Amino acid sequence: MNSILLFVLLLLSIFSFYYGKSRIKKISLTSSIKAKSLPQFYGYYQALWCALPAFLVIVFWTILEPLIVKNLILNKIQSITSQELSRDQLTFLYSQIVSLAGNNFSGEITEAIKQGALSYKSFLSISQSSKIVLFFCAVIVATLFAYSKINNNVHAREGVEKIFTTILFLSSAAAILTTVGIIFSLLFETLKFFQTINFFDFMFGLSWSPQKAFVTNPGEVLTAAEAKDLKEAFGAVPLFAGTAFIALIAMCVAVPIGLFSGIYLAEYASFKQRKWGKPIIEILAGVPTVVYGFFAALTVGPFFRVVGDTLGIEVSSESALAAGLVMGVMIIPFVSSLSDDVINAVPQSLREGSLAMGATKSETIKKVVFPAALPGIVGSILLAVSRAVGETMIVVMAAGLAANLTINPLEATTTITTQIVMILVGDQEFTSAKTQSAFALGLTLFCLTLILNFVALRFVKKYREKYD
């Protein structure tokens, strides 16, 4: 149905274009007024006004229709059946209704479903016809509007350009829309989560075992045992600790190697060395994280375990050390590249001042260049930390799943991102507290990385101000 409408719209628009173009030519000939723009702009003007409102009608209708119909049907169901149904049951019922309406249904047809299907079909047909009516109304009204403007010798090119710049503005607003979408979707589920689970239990609780949680309905009365289980199911501190721990190991690998690489490339490397060295290190940044995860799980993890066995130490094959090491390797280019840029930006006059005093090159770097570049370097390290904290695949594949509060790098720990994946990749009902906890974790992660990035950019900005 939509494709037919869109095709019709296309034809109408093309027609409008030629009509508008010829109309202005006719007007300027007969009444000897000079058209304010080239004829083609009148064509575009007419065509755009014809097409855009109707197009928007189609888009919004298509997006909103399923939502509205679903709500109407579900409300109607509530009035038919006298039961109080949970949201899951309603969703399931709705999907049954839809499949029956689409002649796709297998199973027992209850009265509710049959009624629902009938209502669904009727709602849908009403909606379709309304859409078509609204569509044509939009086309007619808009076209007449444009037509009258053309008759009055509107400055068509300016009109077209105004429409164009509005489209430009809306495109950039898409960025805001995405952020709003993220915050909205995260917040929504998180708030529902905190209806069941206490905020402080979540933030400060020491035990994370979501499989203990059975409750799905807020407001349901819990037994004492269930309440206790619930309290202990979603304590996120082990996750925070695991994330921080693995990130720490990663930074211990990435910062020294990255910094020294960056310093060497910026200060000591010959042109040829830099030409080859920098891109090859950048390769580390281009490798997808799932490949790193594979590498960590199949090579590094077992390697550490074998080493541990020969030394007689107990090393988990999913050790934090393995995951942290590989993550560190992935982050090396971030630190190295950013440090390289920051160090290069330190003015040459400082270096010359130090060298002229009889300092060696390394003394100049250690005592003059590096301190001067420090805010920028700190900024780049913070950005790298933010990357490490948000990293998912390496830890999913190489780190453990058990929420373990430990400082032993040879044991397995889990991170925020791992848990989000584990919770959502299984077959879960969407409304259970377990799934909602994933969103709560996501919101925490989002805020955390936001703060880290904000602080990092402040550092880099402060540093830039010094030298501009």
Place this chain on the structure above:
Amino acid sequence: MTMEEKIIAKDVSVFYGEKQALFDINLSIGKNKVTALIGPSGCGKSTFLRCINRMNDVIDICKVHGEIEINGKNIYDKSVDVVQLREKVGMVFQKPNPFPKSIYDNVSYGPTIHGLAKDKTEMDQIVEHSLKKAALWDEVKDRLNEPGTGLSGGQQQRLCIARAISINPEVILMDEPCSALDPIATAKIEDLIGELKETFTIVIVTHSMSQAARVSEKTGFFHLGKLIEFDSTDKIFKNPGNSMTQDYITGRFG
């Protein structure tokens, strides 16, 4: 070489890649005297100055031929350690370049890396002495911990001079030290140069002929990479031997 010749340049030529910037420069710098190098822009005077403390080594494509003897030893000899050379030959740059550190740390940097102070007291003394000799002490003695970059242009340049003095060099090279400063700051520094020559040998590159006439005993006129004339300042400015020098002095070009 007489006791009075501190630095002797013998047939010094400098190449930037294929391009030759200096052609067979021969001159000698007198001990505890101020020698000025003048000439129009791009004539090679700064390049020559940077040869004396081998700062041109920092530039990859720069090649130096010939010899420069300081205290009788050729500084371009393979056995010469450039770090030690620069301890003896200090430099002040055209644009003041204090380190983004405190005033104290700026001056103590040199003594620290060369290990000239045994303890904090000695270091304090060195810092005070250097700042006094650079005529800056009175102005900054109460704010030694503030950043050096917070001073005015003239003060920054004097800070750079104090920094150069702090390691007790024998020679101070100055590359147009006043070109970024206002006339009052310039005058202060010219006075300072007059005092400094008691202790140090000074070579100053300047584009201001009046400055050369005011501060120096000997002057060298460079043009297009060649040393056109090198004589006492009086003679150069009152009665130059070369017509090109005459033209430059009288403002015909440059």
Place this chain on the structure above:
Amino acid sequence: MTRETRLKKRYAAEQRFRMYGIISIIISLFFVGLLLFKVFTGGATAFIKTTLEVEVNYSKELLGFKKTLEPTLGEIKEADFFDVSYQAATSFYKYSNDEEEKFIKILLGGNYEQEIKNHLFENPHLLGKKVVLNLTTSDDLDQLHKGNFPRDIPEDRRRINNFQLKVYDSLVEQGKIKTKYNNYFLTHGDSRDAEIAGVAGAIIGSFFSIIICLILAFPIALLAAVYLEEFAPKNRITEIIEININNLAAVPSIVFGLLALGVLLNVFGLPRSTSLVGGITLSLMTLPTIIIACRASLQAVPPSIREGALAMGASKVQTVMHHVVPLAMPGTLSGTIIGLAQALGETAPLLLIGMVAFVVDVPSVPTDPSASLPVQIYLWSEQAERGFVEKTSATIMLLLGFLIIMNSLAVWARQKFERKWI
């Protein structure tokens, strides 16, 4: 200490410092090399498969046709091949009891019946004849033949037992074990049997996702960058938009997965596990990258171009669209290709929207459920069977190959088309 010792110490420190730099770079290069080495040596063997030479008797009786009948191709396709396959699967070695029979049968790959059928469908004139075919072996035998299974560990820790080893050795002696190009890898979808599992589904899935990502992200990003760089007034709203874009560029990818789950799947009810949703999610992630690249290119165009056009009486829109944007295209395009390369390698958000389902059929439209290359890598790396390890490595090779091509394209495009503004 004396001057000389001090100087020596300082130079020693200088050398050490330089060494640290060189060592760091070498360590980084080492990891690059190790990674690539592991992947390529592990994955190269995935492109060949082991086959077993077997005699197949397309006897009419076994297929259920009367001896005198000449069935049509359609009728052949309807026939029951069980007996023919069974005979083929058990006739290549003498067995003495049921257990041994079972062991022999499973030496053939999971698709062997289909292979027997296909050969007859393509050559219907072979009906009634005995033919020698090379059938794909099971992944255990395949791995054994490739030397990936150690033979000297105790039998209960092996996947191939002693009897099967005996069978294998005798077959090798008879020259019945061959290696051929693995046609399954690039043409088949995923499968529970490692020997016939392929990445065709994942490739198509990735392809659809990236195309959708490109179609959505490129125009919006281009228009947004043009607006922000050329038209936006310097006010609060513009500042907010710019801050937003910079933030989005740094948001962890998994959050986008949550966004897709919460909004695209739940609110809009788009179909789960499809490359349509995957593509939309990826486009949201790629938007900031392209916007930033495009803005940088626009900034690099010198004002003199704009002034020249305006002085000719062009409007602002005409100046920007006719003059500035075309000059900014090389940088924008290379930024777009790099953004797409990053999107190609994304896994976490696609996992959350369900592109992790075990999908056997190769998707034909973006609304079919599918996997993507990185997701396939993840799924296979979770499998215990050895056969999947080499497939995973080979998939990584493919993925890296695509990425190298895309990045090289971006670099080439930038170098060829970029102007150096003097």
